[in-house]
Amino acid sequence: MTLSIIKINSQDHKVAKLAAIAIALSVIEFFLPSPIPGVKPGIANIIILFTIIKFDFFTALWVSIIRVFVVSIIVGTFLGPTFFLSLTGSVFSLLFLFLFKGINGKYFSVISLSLIAAFAHIIGQFLIVRFWIIPHDGIFYLLPVFMISALIFGLVNGIITRSLLSLNIK
């Protein structure tokens, strides 16, 4: 019998720690009541944004994907429509973050990135809802509600992430 040993490096520890915080935040958020179904603050994105600025894009990608899978298993929505909505939202957010992460600097901060990610998230979710879950144009009447929430929570999450980054946590 051969024993395969997976070498765990500091990168793995980093991803695990960040993913653990993101999962905890997501699970807390899942149990908080929401006035409008589907509108959530997305506080786990604070961790993703923090990771993308502090470390690199691929760490953030890992943290985000691990978060989506583990949270869905914990709350029991794995492979259900909620899971695919969550996954698509995260993938779109990451895609747009990958494209726009370069703007972070002198003129733009993580607040802009947070807003871009929040809007990318609802774009992704609306596409999957329109083409798969509810194939009807009527759902676009709901778009303004989600855009307003993306605006508010994107801004709030961005502000929190920026103050978190200014604390110089190792």
Add this chain to the structure above:
Amino acid sequence: MIKKISQFIRKIQIGDLLTIFVFIVLTGYLSSILWNFPQGEYLKIQMGAQDIGSFSLNQNSTKIIEGPIGKTEVIINSGKVRISKSPCTKKYCIHQGWINQLNQTIVCVPNQISVSIIGNQSDYDSLNY
């Protein structure tokens, strides 16, 4: 607290203000497009398959229509319409309240009265039930 907030506001970067502005404009623009519910111009009243008539919505008047089981009273109040009196037993038509958007309809099945708001053209060629 106030000191911290003012410190924070001073640190906001110009690009972030631009991004916030762009997204507010985008949200406002899309909201105005998506939540633009067309208003109708005329009220069409039918009794069974028979047209009772079309009336302008820009008036305050009461129409009384004689159906198979009695008289139904329709009130037009500058742009909105409701059924106020009906001889039917369940009164669903009355409970539906006011309608004011294009292609909205109130139907009183027992008395065979249907009241719908129409514009210059309809979204549907025909509807049946």
